[in-house]
Amino acid sequence: MSAVFENVTCKFCGCLCDDIAVEVEDRRILKAKRACPNGLGMFLNYDPTLQSPLVEGKEVEWDEAVSAAADILSRADSPLIYGLSSTSSEAQRKAVELADRLGAIIDSTSSVCHFPTTLGFQMVGGAACTLGEVKARADLLIFWGCNPMEAHMRHFTRYSANAKGFLTPNGRRDRTVVVVDVRPTKTAKTADRFLQIEPGTDYEVLTSLRALIKGKDINEPVGGLPSEQIKELVQMMKTCRYGVAFFGMGLTMTAGRGYNVAEIFALGAELNQYTRFFAMPMRGHGNVAGADQVITWLSGYPAAVSFARGYPQFGPGEFTSVDVLARRETDAALIIASDPMAHFPRKAAEHLERIPAILMAPVTNCSSQVANVILPTACYGIDAPGTAYRMDNVPIRLRSVMQKVRPTDEEMLMRIMEAVKQ
Amino acid sequence: MTLQNRNGDKEASPITLRLKEPTSIPIEADTVSPDHFIGRSLKDIAALPVYFGRRKRNLGDVFHIEGEESDQVIVEGDLAHVKKIGYGMTRGRIVIRGNVGQHTGACMRGGEIIVEGHVADRAGIHMEGGRLWIKGNAGHLLGAAYPGERRGVNRGVIIVEGNVGSETGAFMRRGLIVVMGDTGEFVGARMIAGSVFVFGHLGKRAGAGMKRGSIVAFGACEPLLPTYRFESVFQPVFIRVFVNRLRQWGLPVNIERTEGLFRRYSGDITALGKGEILIYDSNE
């Protein structure tokens, strides 16, 4: 007999759509209504049956796997805890505790996506809004270096371009959508205006916008855009009722990085002299924003934190996992709910292959092949409840739609912590 | 080796530290500084704490230490993963024979560090005095600021004979950075005051968000940001004064260029706009 659960949260991407209707039969999900193809894949592909943990490829009892993991971590001189973006904030909290106890380096997947956002934010601060406000009020949406049509598929319908809200009853017709990118993406095709800039000129264009808003003049073309086009965009920004600039990895992972983000945050803040305006990062993985939140409230810094000296030290480029691995400055890794082997540059991945690694994740991925200990845990949002932070830093409850038989990341981390203590 | 002090007198043999085993585990050695060594016997020095990854060790476990009590320190070995040498030092001299890790000379307030190889990122960050002389290349954030800080280097001199990474002298408040080679992006970004001299190729986006201060390009340079304005061509006197001093220190500076005309650009107009970038124009 199948049961339908309404208003389930999808934790695949930073949109955290909490309106999914999930139909379950015999501990398998049959349907996930309203989920986009990305989210649907996550719901349908997850197999919640209990699986034995593996140590060096052999199936073992949980106790043995936990002590093997604790052993690896206790023996290491410089352990690294990485990932956290697809687990719950409860588990993230335990991961920070474990890092603190071990004196480990802890870092989230933001080090390969929105870490520069943190740096930019620390440089200039930022004005923030929620997606609810965007839905209800925003009449100018700028998407800069991001492609929600493919990466955050329901962003348009739930929160931004097409959403119907309090002051935007006609949805798309009440809003102007501008896309700034280096190539015509799928999102660009739906835009009212598409500004194609030359690769690696985001900083120049953003800083020119800021100069114009401050009343200075820019008369040469910038980033391949004629100055009239830039001035027109400034006019649109100054005269809109409520504007939001969403930005993605096109801005954070290209030349300029943290400085690009500092410019867009500063731009958003400065526009508030004329109207209401905000800048918001399009966070990728479901709970990567939560990782920033949790690590910040426990250590004071959002990611790339080392507890090696007993107190937290923040080191962008120093304790960011890609750099730590590429410089071979770690000798054991605990990977939580992520897949570094699939995303890291070769040099970092090579070192990860060399060192002992523990993988804690609900599904097998590329990193499973290099992990010495694999702990198949429950999937938050399917067979375990928890908390996740949406891209606008609003916490959303992840519901469970079936009784869990697997241990959760949180439970596993607590057991490893106990074993490390001994 | 004997080192000479400022007056040219021979001094007691310096304290020499040699890394026992090469390792890629990060070592935080902020105790390697004349300030910690002065007034301590070799035995006491060997007992100073050092962090080997997450493990607290004694300096003597990680380094062979020899010499007499002195404010002159020599460090040898593969130091690429040894961080924070000379952190906050106020006097004496450290000579590093080879490549060295991050935060070298961070927050130093006096004395001198000479690096005979390359340094990793964040050398001389938040420096407040003294001199950091790097014979090889330097990484990113040379003489810059820690994240979230509004003010970086405040006095002191940094000299790099090789190339540097990006964000050199970012957030600098006061002081001098001289780069003989090429630079990465964002030299002097968000600088508040101070001077950066670049004899090689000046990278993109120099002076982004700069309030005051001078960036001088003696060599080629990337097109400046659209937020910089051309002002004039002139012959700045202060450059000659600076360069004379650099030559006194023994830097091979091309005198012809320093006497020529420079194009002056002012900016960054998104910030205060009182900064300047001087670009060598011609030798009129």
Ligand code: SF4
């Ligand atoms: S947009 Fe994101 S959160 Fe929403 S259903 Fe798709 S993958 Fe899930």
